Amino acid sequence: MSEIERYLQAGTRENTRRSYQSAIEHFEVSWGGFLPATGDSVARYLVAHAGKLSLNTLKLRLAALAQWHISQGFPDPTKAPVVRQVLKGVRALHPVREKQAAPLPLQHLQQAVDWLNAEAGAAEVRGDGASLLRCRRDSALLLIGFWRGFRSDELCRLEVERIQAVAGVGMEIHLPRSKGDRDFLGTTHRAPALKRLCPVQAYLDWIALAGLTRGPVFRRLDRWGNLGADGLNPNSLIALLRQILERAGVPAESYSSHSLRRGFATWAAANGWDLKSLMGYVGWKDVKSAMRYIDPTLSFGGLAARPLLESGNDALPESLDPSDS
Numbered sequence: 479m480s481e482i483e484r485y486l487q488a489g490t491r492e493n494t495r496r497s498y499q500s501a502i503e504h505f506e507v508s509w510g511g512f513l514p515a516t517g518d519s520v521a522r523y524l525v526a527h528a529g530k531l532s533l534n535t536l537k538l539r540l541a542a543l544a545q546w547h548i549s550q551g552f553p554d555p556t557k558a559p560v561v562r563q564v565l566k567g568v569r570a571l572h573p574v575r576e577k578q579a580a581p582l583p584l585q586h587l588q589q590a591v592d593w594l595n596a597e598a599g600a601a602e603v604r605g606d607g608a609s610l611l612r613c614r615r616d617s618a619l620l621l622i623g624f625w626r627g628f629r630s631d632e633l634c635r636l637e638v639e640r641i642q643a644v645a646g647v648g649m650e651i652h653l654p655r656s657k658g659d660r661d662f663l664g665t666t667h668r669a670p671a672l673k674r675l676c677p678v679q680a681y682l683d684w685i686a687l688a689g690l691t692r693g694p695v696f697r698r699l700d701r702w703g704n705l706g707a708d709g710l711n712p713n714s715l716i717a718l719l720r721q722i723l724e725r726a727g728v729p730a731e732s733y734s735s736h737s738l739r740r741g742f743a744t745w746a747a748a749n750g751w752d753l754k755s756l757m758g759y760v761g762w763k764d765v766k767s768a769m770r771y772i773d774p775t776l777s778f779g780g781l782a783a784r785p786l787l788e789s790g791n792d793a794l795p796e797s798l799d800p801s802d803s
Contacts, residue, residue: 501542514547517558524561528568536568578770579734582741584675586728587624591617591675593726608703611688616722618684619696621677623738625669626651627760630712630735636695638685646671649678665761743768 505511509526511519520543524536531539540556547554555561594613601609623633632653643649648670655664671678685695694709710718715735723730739760746756757768 497538498542498545501539502546505539505543514550514552515543515555517555517560520555520558521560521564524564524568529572532574533569533572536565540565579736579740580732581744582624582733582737584741584745586723587620587741588675589728590620590723590726591680594620594722608699608701611703611705612699614680614684614687615696615699616718618677618680620719620722620738621675621680622669623735624742625672625675625677626667627739627742629739630715633715633735634694634696634709634712636709637693638690638695639692641681641695643678643681644671645679645682647678649681667761743770 502513505515505523506513509523511523515523520540523539527536540561544554544556547556594617598610598613598617601607601613619633622628622636628636635653636651640652640654641649648668651667651669653665653667669677681695684690688705693707696710697708698706698710700706712735719733719735719737720730723733743756743760746759751759753765753768756762757765760768762768
């Protein structure tokens with residue numbers, strides 16, 4: 479690999495690079511298309527997979543084809559009028575409601591953390607170091623994931639040397655890159671210490687017990703309590719979250735790793751956060767993303783029979799103040 483290619487690759491998110499490569503292979507190998515492509519061939523590709531692939535998947539395939547042609551110096555066939563019109567037709571003839579992970583309510587988070595704390599206490603009594611480590615790791619994972627609204631890949635890329643935490647005060651987390659950070663400028667996130675369900679104390683308890691001074695915060699643990707050197711794989715978080723919730727007695731089949739992010743946003747909207755504060759704290763650039771969590775019954779002056787969004791919360795002892803972040 480040349481130095482230019484190395485820097486070009488570094489300028490593209492790894493997940494995006496893998497997705498684009500898979501999309502190009504699907505067009506060229508699985509479907510039998512030719513590159514460079516024409517607008518008509520791309521339109522036929524869309525028609526062949528309409529109703530079989532989701533609209534978002536088709537749009538991702540178009541983005542990959544556009545990127546390939548532009549990078550190779552060819553005209554972009556996805557901008558052809560016929561492609562735009564076919565995509566509009568796919569949207570009209572195959573309407574599908576977008577699937578979203580269920581938001582994790584605060585009472586389920588509380589139930590899971592209470593169970594983990596009880597398990598940790600029992601493990602400490604019987605001298606089971608492996609179980610104690612796992613409980614402390616999972617508590618920190620749940621609480622940081624929820625209160626900071628992190629995506630699964632962001633959670634897995636957290637590094638000890640990029641986090642400053644002070645018990646009873648708060649924590650500052652620096653992410654060198656994230657989904658919304660297109661220019662790789664890095665983002666600093668803050669979270670206050672809370673009187674209960676505190677992400678700061680959970681983090682400090684975990685790294686102290688594990689003896690972590692640098693590297694990934696959340697790592698794989700084997701049955702004997704040996705820590706891996708690499709961070710958890712983002713694809714493993716759905717199974718891990720569901721396992722924790724199920725063992726805590728929470729029905730977990732509707733939850734995914736994104737439920738932590740959605741859970742916080744739902745809690746914040748139900749507790750009076752305005753749209754601007756919510757977007758700034760979670761890191762949304764798109765208003766549409768945030769609007770999904772704003773309860774329309776808040777504008778009915780108390781006439782609504784019940785809120786559409788349930789806070790799942792008897793009021794946090796010390797609420798998060800949007801101005802702190």
